[in-house]
Amino acid sequence: MALSKFLGLFLIHIALLSSSCFAADPFVFYDFEVSYITASPLGVPQQVIAINNKFPGPTINSTTNNNVVINVRNKLDESLLLHWSGIQQRRSSWQDGLPGTNCPIPPKWNWTYQFQVKDQIGSFFYFPSLHFQRAAGGFGGFIINNRDIIPIPFGSPDGDITILIGDWYTRNHTALRKALDAGKDLGMPDGVLINGKGPYQYNDTLVPDGIDYETIDVHPGKTYRLRVHNVGISTSLNFRIQSHNLLLAETEGSYTVQQNYTSLDIHVGQSYSFLLTTDQNASSDYYIVASARFVNESQWKRVTGVAILRYSNSKGKAAGPLPDPPQDEYDKTFSMNQARSIRWNVSASGARPNPQGSFRYGSINVTEIFVLKNKPPVTIDGKRRTTLSGISFVNPATPIRLADQFKVKGVYKLDFPSRPLTGPPKMETSVINGTFRGFMEVILQNNDTKVQTYHLSGYAFFVVGMDYGEWSENSRGTYNKWDGIARSTTQVYPGAWTAILISLDNVGVWNLRTENLDSWYLGQETYIRVVNPEVTNKTELPMPDNVLYCGALSKRQKPQDISFATSITTSSWKLFLAVLMVASALLFH
Template identity: 50%
Template sequence: MKSNNNVVSSYLILFLATFFFTSVTSEDPYKFFTWKVTYGDIYPLGVKQQGILINGQFPGPQIDTVTNENLIISVFNYLSEPFLISWNGIQHRRNSWQDGVSGTTCPIPPGRNFTYTLQAKDQIGSYFYFPSLGMHKAAGAFGAIRIWSRPGIPVPFPSPSGDITILAGDWFKLGHRRLRRVVESGHNLPFPDGLLINGRGWNGNTFTVDQGRTYRFRISNVGLATSLNFRIQGHRLKLVEVEGSHTLQNTYSSLDIHLGQSYSVLVTADQPVKDYYVVVSTRFTRRVLTTTSILHYSNSRIGVSGPAPPGPTLDIASSVFQARTIRWNLTASGPRPNPQGSYHYGLIKPSRTIMLANSAPYINGKQRYAVNSVSYIAPDTPLKLADYFNIPGVFYVGSIPTSPTGGNNGYLQTAVMGANFHENVEIVFQNWENSVQSWHIDGYSFFVVGFGSGQWTPDSRGRYNLRDTVARCTTQVYPRSWTAVYIALDNVGMWNIRSENWERQYLGQQFYLRVYTPSKSLRDEYPVPKNALLCGRASGRVTRPF
């Protein structure tokens, strides 16, 4: 009889725990999406290419959601090759299973589907999604994500008269398979053939505005290789948000947007009634690529004419100066009603420093890219699954050092760095190359506390902004310079840290950060999804609950 009582008690506890967890998560609404991924003919630069479409669209459908909403996205792969989608900026709280990169998720095989379960937990702002395998990003399948504030949470500017998405990026006429063969053969990608705005080339889009009204433009650099400059002829750009952070509302004539970054600006249609160029051009390239769209004032009968207004090109100093002016709005609410500045990141002393140096070694006679001399190679089994099933031989924690080893030599390794849950860490990105680098950390926002030229040293901390630097998920590192960030490791999982230059990422400039806790609590990390695809050495295994 005593054992029966124990059984009954166990079922009761399990029922109450399940009910509690379900009731908590069910408070937030759900949105359901069905995406069919197919090939299709596209002509972005006037040349027929095979694109990757989502529901027949290039770019893909825009996701509009509200803070804390749950997104159920069923992706059907009708391609002849495996496919994955990653979510650039959505933090996947406690849920790296849904990150959509090869280190955490098995690819969706041809003819199969996978349903992502995401939550925009305590987030607002402008982001995008993209295909993460191979060079698929060079064929499309990317799209915008807009996370709106909940009703009643104040936003630090009046509601604009319209909300306009700009997905800008460089583009190649070569198909994604040929580009992949180029980089795998040990050669660099060619210079891009052009730039696109929302999947179209020169004057391919028209944005209609009413004189006297103000509009929000959300601009993301979804390209593969180049930083961009964005501007609108005759108009000022008032910066209001960077990747989920409301900013001080400084005004600019143009904005540099590096690979993987997203910005929101307010633009007031305060000029005479006519049409104006919306311009995107490459930054820090000797050959400058430019493309345009049209800002059309309603009732305008005067079209654009003459050359598009020029922007900055090779000058680094102006970009650095601009970057220093981008600050957090300490009094504005974020995703919650409390002010953004209520979290005093500058008062928290990091427990350790991780220094990451990029390099471009030749390994086995081929061009590779590396972090701390380690050039990442993907294993046969996603790291997250290998960790979950305790599969030996897939990776080991500590396979990448936490500081540079010196020199330009490199070696191949499935690189995983260890970290503890709730650690506060200082990460320094050190760049000794002559090109601008762009770094992204999945699953997190971090505070960009400082950047400067030359070699970072402990004395560099004296120049940190510990008051109102912006929190974001992607940061640039200027040539022969460093960028330092503070990050609170409050999200358990296996998280990708990578170059946003896709050639560099593909050839090894990435690794995974394993944020670990021995706890097996739903408060810390969700269990493996019931619908998880199992591949590699995890094939045929049985998942287990906590």
Template identity: 50%
Template sequence: MAVIAKFLAILAVLALASTAQAADPDQFLDWVVTFQNLPLLDTTQRVIAINNQFPGPTIKTTTNNNLHINVTNRLDEPLLFHWNGIQQRRSSWQDGVSGTNCPILPGQSWQYNFQVKDQIGTFFYYPSINFHKAAGGYGGIQIANRVVIAVPFLPPADDFTLLAGDWQLRDYRSSRSRLDKSQGIGRPNVVLMNGKAPYIAGGSNANFEKFTVESGKIYRFRISNVGTAQSLNVRIQSHKLCVVETEGSYTAKTCVDSLDIHLGQSYSVLVTMDQSPADYYIVASTKFSSGSLNGVAILHYQNSNTAASGTIPAGPDPLDVNFSLNQALSIKWNLTTGAARPNPQGSYHYGQIPITRVIQLSSSSVTLNNQARFAINGQSYLTPDTPLKLADFYNIDGVFTRGSMRTSAVGSPVMETSVLELDYKSFVELVFVNPENEIQSWHLDGMSFWVVGFGFNETWSPSSRSKYNLVDAVSRSTTQVYPRGWTAILFSVDNVGMWNIRSQCLRRQYLGQEGYARVFNPENSTRTETWIPQNVILCGKAIGKTIPGPRMLGIDEIDL
């Protein structure tokens, strides 16, 4: 009787699981990716477009929805898309980077299938290989709360996506070729706002970005820095930006005149239309370099007949690191609201969890084989022909060595496929160290982390922990590291898979400032990692391998 009872209980659990999965809606998107010629300033620029759009279509979805995105590659080069900040819970198979996926070849199609599990917020996607991001192909991602989860602010009148980023007028292939030859690519030429050139008062550029609003209403702007090289300061003339969310975390409402957004970062701000009806400048200025570039869009009050004119509003000194650092410290986690789940964010007391491992990752410029490269702890990443995830699944030798990534800056420069081994369910303190004079921006796929401390013009030491915010630091997936300084993060290793750790500066990543973290569960359970996709593309040393059939949740894997 006990065996029968257990069997019936298992059937009930499976039925409930099936019902839960069926209750999560499916969204199907079809993308055709092509090159298009875009008039930009005084030239024509070749850009990567999706369904004839640049930027690509905004993905609007809801927590736990299942996305099915069929990508047809009409370029003449292999292609992958990455979903910046989407955690791909239990499934790094869908992450869309060189370490997890074989590329979609020209003329071929491939469908990404993933769930935005337990996430809300503002993110973006972009093409992740072959220096393609320098040619566009990016778009916004909006993940709304489920209706049963409260949002800590009233519904806005509208929800706008603003993708701002530096841009070079040189064709991306030329820049890529120059980097391969250890030649410089120079600074960006312009800042684009949703793929459009800056508004110029009284000028000839009619193709600028414009947002139309109504007096007295509040609007949500989801702003992402989708550039390749530089941090931005964003501001709206005569209007406050009230920060309420960043990369899936609600923040305590913080109102500022301007907001620093570093490479790869995303924020939501609320803006109240409390000024006289007119047109106002929206400005994104490059930071931490002399001779700032300004992207300019227009905030247009409905029925306004007053064009924006005169000098654009000044931002903070672009070289003032302390302004940026102090602003970052002022943005706090909202402890009393839920995010994707109803329990308050502050119910997770990250600062009280024992740290099981401490890691330092230091950036550097190196020369290897007479080529200028970038590195992490002296290791410049060498991209193999076989994705690490496939090599790991099929136990293919000669692709990478587990635990090969150095965890401190000790050792001579070397070019290799470096992989960090992380224990599942461990809790890690990771310190990004920047001994260089340019600001850095780092990203971790698969997991969010708490940014607990910054240092500028100082060396990290154990005593630096006295400055950590262990109560209400923001949880996110991309963080800045100031020149000659450090940034400390804490994170729970709660997502099994192969996860990219990278510089968000495109040239640095392309030339080796990245690596991977392998998170493995020795139980080999589909509770913690999905099975290999049946449509997986095989390449490199995995060509000819048999794709095993679907694996169902085993009876031994069900918690009763």
């Protein structure tokens, strides 16, 4: 391609980035080619979604306030969106990668995400958000490091290790999708993967020969940061490492009070950072285990994920039984009490020099209250659906944010109820009308029989309380109003409630959903629309110049120059960076 044509495109990007005030902070660039490959994580060949021919995909490594540019080439046979789970997308829901905010990237198309990880640190992950694709892969870790001038509340680790755990089916994601569309349950998963690999053969009867397993190599006498993410479909997992303690240090962008756990329940969509000290002898390797929680079937033992922790001076293979999971079959409060023990480190700096606890959420007046209740699946208009407060969400053909921009009428309703509906359930595109700079209390009531985890895009919320039974006004007396953890994903146990507080300071349209993929696919979600009455780039960035159009606005979409788009590579982005630096010097100095 001619250099002049290439530079012309970059000058357009420069104008966009400059107007968005991005140019003052460093850039990191990634090139993602999303395609199908054949893999056999459980010994059965199957089609999985890879990024740059890797399953799982590469880890994105960034630093607070970096501008992240990710060029995505969709080589799947269906449309694609990538969602950056837990990344708050300050002022820019345009880049969130969800159907309520973005039109999908068509097959064989190229599209570039550009966003700033503004005032964030921590451990997150990304995944494809359409068509049940996360069940086939396409996920990877996303790290946001502290800037050098901001101290971390522990010594610098000797290594940083990303671990992706999750339940897994050997059926194709399209087959799983069809089962849900036909009104069926997915049934028991076929296994639990650790970094895209099946279990180590710890038991000849339960685990067949020939399965590739994950090995994590460490040196004795060191401390490693383990970033563990449950990227699975619907199974809560207990994570543990034989003979080692896990010192919890951070979760989803907040430093925690540092506490040792022998194991920790990690629910679907959740992320944790542990400090692992390699202080054991090296007489053998050690088991790393991710096992299913809150299930009764004895066959679930076959589903356990097992990897290996190997010291550099190890003298032999791991042996013996796996370390025991929590023995709480008759104590349903054990896991909840463990969750309650996770507290915010209010004296630690976050992405800024001020302590995390300087945001005194407990003294802010609540302006809006929503009680959101889920129930087991129901039948609506002959279809099996899941609901939130009696509404099963229908994704609109025209994304909500795009409809607002072009004043398209009838795409959605701002009528999501503050209390559960008392009448029959219904399928609608019903959205919560949030008040800019309001302070919202949300009670998540789980009347289903399995754990649900809930995620809110664009925000970290404060988890202030959880208990069994029905929430009532008196439940507020149990709230933690000082050091409740700030995070983006929280679990709600069966027959229980969890209360969260949200400071609505991020303008945009933000997804509130269950992370359990089957329940999400069937409608258990909504969006919170937060609008600043005063239109200003200070609270929301302008629509990007490369926005995709669909639905009622599809006639605006121009065909893509495929030969040009597919020629954009990481090396090209490096050239872009060089040009951008020159342009920035001219524009800002």
